[in-house]
Amino acid sequence: MSSSSAAPTAKPPMRDALVAAAFRLFLERGYEQTTVDDIVALAGVGRRSFFRYFPSKEDVVFPDHERCLADMTAFLAASAQEDEPVRRVCDAARLVLRMYAENPTFSVQRYRLTKQVPGLRAYELSVVWRYERALAGYLRGRFTDRAGGTLRADVVAAAVVAAHNNALRSWLRSDGEDDAGAAVDHALGYVQAAFGHEAPGHPAGPDHPRGEDGGEDVVVLVARRDAPLWRVVREFETVLGRG
Amino acid sequence: MSSSSAAPTAKPPMRDALVAAAFRLFLERGYEQTTVDDIVALAGVGRRSFFRYFPSKEDVVFPDHERCLADMTAFLAASAQEDEPVRRVCDAARLVLRMYAENPTFSVQRYRLTKQVPGLRAYELSVVWRYERALAGYLRGRFTDRAGGTLRADVVAAAVVAAHNNALRSWLRSDGEDDAGAAVDHALGYVQAAFGHEAPGHPAGPDHPRGEDGGEDVVVLVARRDAPLWRVVREFETVLGRG
Numbered sequence: 001m002s003s004s005s006a007a008p009t010a011k012p013p014m015r016d017a018l019v020a021a022a023f024r025l026f027l028e029r030g031y032e033q034t035t036v037d038d039i040v041a042l043a044g045v046g047r048r049s050f051f052r053y054f055p056s057k058e059d060v061v062f063p064d065h066e067r068c069l070a071d072m073t074a075f076l077a078a079s080a081q082e083d084e085p086v087r088r089v090c091d092a093a094r095l096v097l098r099m100y101a102e103n104p105t106f107s108v109q110r111y112r113l114t115k116q117v118p119g120l121r122a123y124e125l126s127v128v129w130r131y132e133r134a135l136a137g138y139l140r141g142r143f144t145d146r147a148g149g150t151l152r153a154d155v156v157a158a159a160v161v162a163a164h165n166n167a168l169r170s171w172l173r174s175d176g177e178d179d180a181g182a183a184v185d186h187a188l189g190y191v192q193a194a195f196g197h198e199a200p201g202h203p204a205g206p207d208h209p210r211g212e213d214g215g216e217d218v219v220v221l222v223a224r225r226d227a228p229l230w231r232v233v234r235e236f237e238t239v240l241g242r243g
Numbered sequence: 244m245s246s247s248s249a250a251p252t253a254k255p256p257m258r259d260a261l262v263a264a265a266f267r268l269f270l271e272r273g274y275e276q277t278t279v280d281d282i283v284a285l286a287g288v289g290r291r292s293f294f295r296y297f298p299s300k301e302d303v304v305f306p307d308h309e310r311c312l313a314d315m316t317a318f319l320a321a322s323a324q325e326d327e328p329v330r331r332v333c334d335a336a337r338l339v340l341r342m343y344a345e346n347p348t349f350s351v352q353r354y355r356l357t358k359q360v361p362g363l364r365a366y367e368l369s370v371v372w373r374y375e376r377a378l379a380g381y382l383r384g385r386f387t388d389r390a391g392g393t394l395r396a397d398v399v400a401a402a403v404v405a406a407h408n409n410a411l412r413s414w415l416r417s418d419g420e421d422d423a424g425a426a427v428d429h430a431l432g433y434v435q436a437a438f439g440h441e442a443p444g445h446p447a448g449p450d451h452p453r454g455e456d457g458g459e460d461v462v463v464l465v466a467r468r469d470a471p472l473w474r475v476v477r478e479f480e481t482v483l484g485r486g
Contacts, residue, residue, distance in 0.1 A: 158405030
């Protein structure tokens with residue numbers, strides 16, 4: 001993943017100053033008790049400067065998500081056809097974790113704040129939803145040629161996000177002292193085992209046929225228990241395009 | 244699943260009248276242009292009656308979720324130790340789908356409304372989050388004794404919710420005309436194939452314990468795409484105990 005080694009989007013000092021002032025006040029007085037006027041007064045800038053960087057007070061709590069979403073979208077758009085799709089979305093999720101891990105103190109402060117303020121929880125859910133849709137959108141594009149592709153894409157994207165969040169929260173609860181990278185590798189490894197190339201029961205052996213996306217090796221068939229055998233066979237043939 | 248045959252929580256007629264009036268106005272004027280005063284005027288009741296049933300205007304858009312969440316929680320709490328956990332949460336998700344499917348016209352209207360109004364999308368995300376946490380909470384209890392139990396619980400819960408929502412949305416896009424039950428069976432079958440008892444490598448044999456809810460009517464078969472047909476047939480027969 002090259003995005004973090006590439007030149008980051010320049011962060012204007014005024015923007016950083018606003019974030020620092022906001023968090024100092026949120027921690028001292030509480031989020032609800034802090035106004036945008038308080039923040040700009042402490043940062044020594046005008047209200048218009050605040051709203052140039054942040055549409056609302058909520059946005060200053062999550063100052064890096066827009067950049068991170070843009071990085072993730074660019075990372076997915078730069079995927080090659082030979083990238084295994086499930087592994088690729090796992091790597092995309094690692095970009096998000098890295099954003100948190102780059103600044104443990106800030107991430108832990110925000111975690112505590114978000115737990116206390118319902119409005120921030122709602123905001124965070126909408127951010128998480130956007131990450132999930134970015135991952136699902138990429139996977140849908142990769143899975144277009146298979147039956148149930150959108151289902152598979154949506155389920156895998158949700159599983160990746162849940163695994164990422166599980167690792168992220170356990171790292172945040174350690175006050176940022178655990179190894180975030182190891183936690184997320186473990187969590188995403190579980191998802192790859194369930195859905196990826198390395199799924200139990202369908203190991204990618206050396207002679208294992210690879211589809212063009214490398215994930216085309218397994219067919220899932222759902223049948224009613226009382227279905228006649230001929231119908232199951234016909235459906236299997238249809239799914240395979242052999243019928 | 245007995246919850247829907249049990250006596251439902253009584254729905255006072257005034258509550259129904261408020262929902263009907265609200266939706267009539269939302270469709271005629273738009274959601275943002277409709278006030279609580281407009282709704283109570285059309286329903287012929289006072290403002291206090293509205294707020295007795297609904298904390299806010301947003302809540303009248305989703306009048307059945309609290310009951311459905313309570314049903315789901317009760318259903319999960321009534322689980323037996325021999326219930327296979329992944330199947331159990333799939334059945335819990337079916338309760339939610341049933342709530343939608345019981346009233347197709349209303350569900351489709353709400354779907355269109357929710358797509359148009361960002362505030363309602365945010366509300367819906369928070370509702371979905373509560374369903375997901377209910378499922379994850381049950382699974383965490385069932386998986387306490389295994390390493391990575393909370394990870395597994397969170398990932399499976401997210402996968403179930405994503406599969407449910409994929410089926411729900413495709414049904415809503417059909418204007419409620421497709422078979423919602425078949426769609427959700429297919430979607431949840433995929434999750435069970437990845438995580439459940441019938442996962443590749445551990446097919447449910449003939450002595451497989453049946454849940455009390457009789458949700459055993461679907462078989463999930465995972466086959467290699469290049470598998471010979473006779474092997475698929477034999478595996479299907481084995482799973483069914485017919486072979």
